[in-house]
Amino acid sequence: MKLAEGRVRQSFLIVLDACFLSLSWIASYWIRYWITPLLGYPVNRFEPYLLGLPLIITSWLLIGSGLGLYRRPRELQGIEQIRSLLKLTILGLLVTMSISFIFREMEFARSVVLVSSLSNLVFLGLSRAIFRRIEKKIKAEGGDGVKALIVGAGYAGARILQKLQDHPTTIYRVVGFLDDSPDKKNFSIGKARVIGRLDDIKKVVQSEQLEEVFIAIPNLPHERILRLVMECEGLDVDFHIVSDLFGVLAHETRIELLEDFPIFDLNSGRTDRSYQVAKRVFDLALALPASSAFFLTYPFIALAIRLESKGPVIFRQERVGQGGRIFILYKYRTMSVDSPAYAESPREEGDSRVTRVGRFLRKTSIDEIPNLLNVLKGDMSLVGPRPEMPFIVEKYQEWQRKRLEVMPGLTGLWQILGRKDLPLHENLEYDFYYIKNRSLLLDFTILLRTIPALLFTRGAY
Numbered sequence: 056m057k058l059a060e061g062r063v064r065q066s067f068l069i070v071l072d073a074c075f076l077s078l079s080w081i082a083s084y085w086i087r088y089w090i091t092p093l094l095g096y097p098v099n100r101f102e103p104y105l106l107g108l109p110l111i112i113t114s115w116l117l118i119g120s121g122l123g124l125y126r127r128p129r130e131l132q133g134i135e136q137i138r139s140l141l142k143l144t145i146l147g148l149l150v151t152m153s154i155s156f157i158f159r160e161m162e163f164a165r166s167v168v169l170v171s172s173l174s175n176l177v178f179l180g181l182s183r184a185i186f187r188r189i190e191k192k193i194k195a196e197g198g199d200g201v202k203a204l205i206v207g208a209g210y211a212g213a214r215i216l217q218k219l220q221d222h223p224t225t226i227y228r229v230v231g232f233l234d235d236s237p238d239k240k241n242f243s244i245g246k247a248r249v250i251g252r253l254d255d256i257k258k259v260v261q262s263e264q265l266e267e268v269f270i271a272i273p274n275l276p277h278e279r280i281l282r283l284v285m286e287c288e289g290l291d292v293d294f295h296i297v298s299d300l301f302g303v304l305a306h307e308t309r310i311e312l313l314e315d316f317p318i319f320d321l322n323s324g325r326t327d328r329s330y331q332v333a334k335r336v337f338d339l340a341l342a343l344p345a346s347s348a349f350f351l352t353y354p355f356i357a358l359a360i361r362l363e364s365k366g367p368v369i370f371r372q373e374r375v376g377q378g379g380r381i382f383i384l385y386k387y388r389t390m391s392v393d394s395p396a397y398a399e400s401p402r403e404e405g406d407s408r409v410t411r412v413g414r415f416l417r418k419t420s421i422d423e424i425p426n427l428l429n430v431l432k433g434d435m436s437l438v439g440p441r442p443e444m445p446f447i448v449e450k451y452q453e454w455q456r457k458r459l460e461v462m463p464g465l466t467g468l469w470q471i472l473g474r475k476d477l478p479l480h481e482n483l484e485y486d487f488y489y490i491k492n493r494s495l496l497l498d499f500t501i502l503l504r505t506i507p508a509l510l511f512t513r514g515a516y
Contacts, residue, residue: 065125068186075178076112083171087164098164107161114150119143137500140179148172200226202265207272208232208239208249211297215271216247230263257286271297337495338437342430349424356387359412366392374442377462382434385425389413397444426465438498439464440486458486466505
C-alpha cells in the first residue's frame, strides 16, 4: 500500500514536471516570435518545435530521474534538490542543443533553447514547491504523516525529534523512543515517550505500521545495528543511522578498494587558491550592486529608528572571523540602547529588548543589510557560517573551532534550514556540512534558498 502511494506521488510529480516543461518550451518560442521586431530577423516555423517537444520532455525527465529528483526527500533535500536542478538545467541545455544538431528537421533557435532552459529551472522549482504544499496540506488535514520511531532517547535522539518536528517539507509523527537505559524508563521528551527497549523494535514497527526508524545512539555497536535492521526485514520500513559528529564531517565520502578491502576516502574539505579567488570575485560581483540597497534605504530606516528611540542607527559589535580574527560587525540597531551589547540573540517573540521598529527589521532581515559593508571590506562572505561573539568562541571545544577555518557569511545553511529558536552554537552541524562540501555551486544554491526564507520570514525573531 505504502509503495503504491509512493509511486502515485512520484507519477504526479513527473506529470506536473512534464506540463511545466511543455509550457516553458512553447512559451519560449512565442516570446521569441513576439520580439522579432526588436531583433530584426524572424524565427523559424513553429512545427519543428512541436515535433521535438516529446523528445525534449522525455530527455529532461530521464536526466531528472538520473539525478534523483523523483526520490523521497531527505533532511537537506532543499539544498540537494536545487543543486540537482542546476545540474539538470546544464545537462538539459546540452541535450536540447544536441537534438537540434542531430535531427535536421528539428532546427531550433538558440534564443528559444536558452530561454526555455533557464525558465525550466524556475518552473521545475515551482512544481516542487506546489507538490510539497499540496502533499503537506493533505497530510495535515487528514491527520496523516510519516510515522517514525527513534532508537535512543539521549541528546542525539532529542535533536532528531526536534528536526523531524521542524521538517520543512514532511509531516513526521514520532510514535516514541526505544531505549535500554534503566533511567530512561517512562522517560518522555515533549509528547514522545520511551515505549520500549531495543529488542521490541519488530513488535513496535508492526503494531504502529511505521515507515521510518532513526537510530540515534552514536556508540551503538555495528553488530547491534545490523541485528535491528535484520529483525525488521520484509516490513517495508526505512532505517536511518544518525551519525555522530565524525559522521557529519564525513558526509561526502568515496569508497575505494585497498587490495580487496573496502575503505572510505573522506573529503578533507580543503579548497585550492583558485576557489578562494573565485569566491571573492563572486562576493564582490553580487555585494557591490546589492549595497546600493543600503545607501538608498538608509535615510528612511535611520529616521524610523531614531523616532522610536535615542541612540545610534548602526549597531557595532565585535565578532570572530576567519582564523579567529576579531572584526566589527555592522547591523541596524534593533534593541533599546540599554540592552547588553554582548548577550545571546532573541530566540522567541516578544523579547522586551527588541524595539517595535527593530521587530520589523529583524522579521524581514533588513537589519542585516549593513552586513554588506563587511562583505565589501573582506571581513565576511555572502555565504558561510554566521560570525559568533568572542565570549562564546572562548568556550569552544577544539572540534568546534573548525568553523573558524572559513570566512563567516551573511547567510548560510543554518539560516535556511536550522532552528532560529536555538543558539547559533547549537546548530553547528550545518556549518560542518558547509565546510566539507563548500563550492560556488553550493553558495549559489544557498543564496537561492535564502530568498524564500526572507519572503516568508521563517523563524526570525
